Amino acid sequence: MTTALTATSAPADRTRRGPRGLVWTVLRVHRTALAFWALALLGATAVLIWMYVIADEARKGNVPCMTPARDGFPGCASIESITVDDVYAGWIGLVATSLTYAILPVAAWAGGALIGRELESGTARLAWTQSITPTRWLAAKLAVPAVVLTIGTGGLVLLNNWARGDGDPDLVGDWYNADAFIGTGPTTVGYTLAGLALGALAGLLLRRGLAGAGVGLLAALVLCGVLERFREDLWPAVTRSRAGEFELPRSAWQLGWDTTWGRHPGEGEPLATSATFHPRSHYWPIQYAETGILLAVAAAATLAAFWLLRRRTP
Incomplete structure (x- = not known):
């Protein structure tokens, strides 16, 4: 009878050690980080729902005005009394910044707690x-x-x-600003996954929790800085030249401006003006290009992590 019980219990033990058991083990070991992540998501969700509720009121305070009110423009005193637009812009900006730099704590956690500490402690x-x-x-x-x-x-x-509603740049920022750009597209996910992979690779390389967290954070900072510096080059810009002067629309991301004058620069009308810029329609091509780079970085770091692990283990 004892032998029969032992034989029937063995498959159950093997099942618990399978992929499903590993998943629950990871969740249980890192339940503090999971709880923090859940609270952060709940907090951000509550803020964004609140922003959606007050969005229409915020737009009322973000319109042209005149003193006294005339020609269809409201009085500036009445507009200045509406402060909800400042609240809306401030909180929307905070959420966008948090999404933009989520890569930093993720990379540090992956290098320190997820990988480095477990290798250091022998777990x-x-x-x-x-x-x-x-x-x-x-x-x-x-x-x-x-x-x-x-x-x-x-x-x-x-x-x-x-x-963000209609994306009024006076309230939520221009589309090409770093926070607005990253926090509204798939690059957010790309940065987060790249941070996870880079942090894990750092933890495997150093096998120390604190050192892995520091190097993972540094790698994430370098990645953010490089991509922000070269973002304008990820898609061909548009160059427009005209005789005289002209203005670009507010939605254009201006990269270069060249004015040709006559014999006496600054006097009279310019002979020609040339502008290099990204129009609003380039938002998605640049998003996809940057996301592709980030996913490639994540894939390369992941492959390097598996290669390194195989080299260091029997």
Whole structure:
């Protein structure tokens, strides 16, 4: 009878050690980070719903005015008394900034707590002795937070765009500003996944929690800085030349401006003007190009992490 019980219990043990068991292990070990992430999502969701509710009132305070009121323009005193536009712009900007730089804490956490600390403490090697291969261990370590982060950041981007309404640049910023650009498109998810992969690679390289967090954070900062510097070059800009002067629309991302004068610069009308810029229609091509680069970085860092793990384990 004892032998029969032992034989029937063995498959159950093996099942618990399978992929589903690894998923729950990762969630349980990092439940504090998961709880923090859930609270952050709930807080951002509440803020964005509030912004959507007050959006119409904010737009009322963001219109031209005259003193005294005339010619169809409201009085400036009445407009200045409406401060909800400042509240709206401030909170929308805060959410956009948080989405833009979510890569930084993600990279630090991945390098420190997710990978580096477990290698430093020996927890990872203990798991490898429980019928879990190093490759499966790392796959679960990366896959679980990748899914959680993708769902969370993707949902917040959709909510952010919903709360921004018509995208009035005076309230939510011009589309080409770093925070507005990243916080409204798929680049948010791309940056987060790249931060996760870079942090994990840093943790595997250094095998120390604090060092892995620091290097992961540094790698994320460098990635953000490089892409922001070269974002304007990710898609061919438009050059427009005309005789005399002309103005670009507010929605244009101006990159260069050249004016040709006659014999006496600054006197009279210019002979010709040339402007290089990205029109509003370039938003999506640049988004897709930058997201592709970020996903390539994430894939390369992930492959490098698996290669390094195989080199260092039997």
